[in-house]
Amino acid sequence: QLKQQRDKLRQYQKRVAQQLERERALARQLLRDGRKERAKLLLRKKRYQEQLLDRTENQISSLEAMVQSIEFTQIEMKVMEGLQLGNECVNKMHQVMSIEEVERILDETQEAVEYQRQIDELLAGSFTQEDEDAILEELSAITQEHIELPEVPAEPLPEKIPGISMPDPFKLLEFTGGETPSPSHVGRPSGLPGHGRALGTWLCGSGRACPASG
Known part of the structure; x- marks a missing residue:
């Protein structure tokens, strides 16, 4: 005016x-x-x-x-008004972000049920339909991740695989005449000087000789 x-x-x-x-x-x-x-x-x-x-x-x-x-x-x-709104948001976050309070959701006690009811009342009317859809989409994504991830074995993995003997480094030195073979020689008998066939036979496992590769 x-x-x-x-x-x-x-x-x-x-x-x-x-x-x-x-x-x-x-x-x-x-x-x-x-x-x-x-x-x-x-x-x-x-x-x-x-x-x-x-x-x-x-x-x-x-x-x-x-x-x-x-x-x-x-x-x-x-x-x-913006500062006041920011303070209100901070206070609301404190109400729902306390780790001690959030952990109460995991409980099945009557106190935990009452806490969940309070959170529901606090969040009531705070979201639009788009927010609700985004929440459901994120929930679905988390559920899918849980399905696709392999389960962690409850027991520790065995140190030895049945039927396969692991090479002893000291015996390996005996076959190579005291020389430490390079990684490129392991599994390639023809690359080792002198004792290549014997080492190849030993690496085959279970004490059985491997077929000749020609």
Whole structure:
């Protein structure tokens, strides 16, 4: 409303300024015609209008200052509302994010059931349908991850695989004449000097000789 009043005063100011120029021209015409008193009256009227014009200008300046002040106050109010809303959000998060309280959901006691009811009431009306769909989608994704992941064995894995004997590094040194074979030689009998076939037979496992590879 203040802005509308300011704009109306601006329009009035323009009309008065145009009228004053017109009245000044009429006053000159009256003086040329010898009608001094009529010209004087017209100039008095013009003066009055000029005073009104000055008052209008002052009022416009005052209104503009008020508008700016109100807009700044509204900005301050919005900032304060934002801070207050942020504090409320923090308080609500404290209500639902305490790890001790959240762990109560895992319990089956009456106290835990009451806590779940309080959380339901706290979150009631907080979500849109889109939020609810996103929650269900995330729940479905977590469920799918649980299905696809292999179960962790309850018992430790055996140190030895049945039917396969693991090489003894000391015996390996005996076959290689005291030299430590490089990783590229293991499993490749032809790459070992001198004792390649014997080492290949030993690595076959279970004491059985491997078929000759040619």
